[in-house]
Amino acid sequence: MRAMWPLFALVLGLVVGSFLNVVIHRLPKGESIVFPPSRCPQCGHRLGPLDLVPVLSYLALRGRCRYCGGRVSPRYPLVEGLTGVAFLLAALFYGPGLEALLVFAFLAFLIALSFIDLDTYELPDALTYGLLLLGLLSAYALAFPLPFRESLDGALLAAGGLGLVAGYGNLFLRRFREGRAEVPVGPHQVHMAALLGALLGPGVGMALAFLAWGLSARTGRPVVLPDRLTLPLLPLALLLAPYLGASFLEALRGSLLAAGGLALAGGLYWAFRPAPPEEEEEPVAMGYGDVKLLGALGAWLGPYAFLALFLGVFAGALFGLLLRQRKLPFGPFLALGGVVVLPFGEALWTGYLRLLGI
Numbered sequence: 001m002r003a004m005w006p007l008f009a010l011v012l013g014l015v016v017g018s019f020l021n022v023v024i025h026r027l028p029k030g031e032s033i034v035f036p037p038s039r040c041p042q043c044g045h046r047l048g049p050l051d052l053v054p055v056l057s058y059l060a061l062r063g064r065c066r067y068c069g070g071r072v073s074p075r076y077p078l079v080e081g082l083t084g085v086a087f088l089l090a091a092l093f094y095g096p097g098l099e100a101l102l103v104f105a106f107l108a109f110l111i112a113l114s115f116i117d118l119d120t121y122e123l124p125d126a127l128t129y130g131l132l133l134l135g136l137l138s139a140y141a142l143a144f145p146l147p148f149r150e151s152l153d154g155a156l157l158a159a160g161g162l163g164l165v166a167g168y169g170n171l172f173l174r175r176f177r178e179g180r181a182e183v184p185v186g187p188h189q190v191h192m193a194a195l196l197g198a199l200l201g202p203g204v205g206m207a208l209a210f211l212a213w214g215l216s217a218r219t220g221r222p223v224v225l226p227d228r229l230t231l232p233l234l235p236l237a238l239l240l241a242p243y244l245g246a247s248f249l250e251a252l253r254g255s256l257l258a259a260g261g262l263a264l265a266g267g268l269y270w271a272f273r274p275a276p277p278e279e280e281e282e283p284v285a286m287g288y289g290d291v292k293l294l295g296a297l298g299a300w301l302g303p304y305a306f307l308a309l310f311l312g313v314f315a316g317a318l319f320g321l322l323l324r325q326r327k328l329p330f331g332p333f334l335a336l337g338g339v340v341v342l343p344f345g346e347a348l349w350t351g352y353l354r355l356l357g358i
């Protein structure tokens, strides 16, 4: 029975991969992923069960449509095969049970997000928040893969950390001009929360930033501190923390937790409320999609999400150099970092510390 488990995982992965192809294809276009049934994108012929056997149909039909002979993208069997192998490898780490199924879901979310980001440079909120929610629920109900407290902290710290990186990157790209503040909530409140969280602790910092959000909604005008004030003051507040009765690390933690709370709550608000059309395109170093994805990874990895971020940046830079490509979506690299860190994060970290002789 035990020997059947990896085989079961492989077959399940192939089938889930076939479903992910539909998600990757239809979700960005806002189409239903349940209905209508699959059709050949070229001739529109409805595909039967024999055309939809993962990987095998593609091989048997030599990559062509049975009805019109048109080429079928190798992406379809690739996503199926990748999901199958990913589930198989996960099954070697996690025995049969609920925990393994949660890891399968983690992998499925990340595969769908990666391919959608490759296609569209976007990470749909339905998937990033879905992954975040599943991580929090799993931690709450099963304390897997980590206790709830660490899961929640991880999500906030990770989203706050990358949200601030985006904030500094964007300020730099605008050559330190003040950016337009969004009503009722946007990156400005995230940066405010970071500064106030460093000075007053995460609870008060978050509460004041939410208050600014509320006032902004009430008045229809942005109620914010300017980025040119909050972002330069933040490192100062962290450095001066010991004189204000908190350690540097406590202040950093307060800052990131508060910023993460605003980033994830603000992102959720905009997920349900389409943003008004942009008046002028401002240069953006990084979208909030990556912030939300790293927040979701934090719910699964805790503070090790920062290790996933580091691996993602490293892999992304390496690929960028190898492919001589300047514009690469970051999501697939973050996802790769997350997939490596979920089973190996702690081992990688202790190995790294040992390397340093600590």
Ligand SMILES: [Zn+2]
Pocket (backbone or CB within 6 Å): 040, 041, 042, 043, 044, 045, 065, 066, 067, 068, 069, 070
């Ligand atoms: Zn066809």
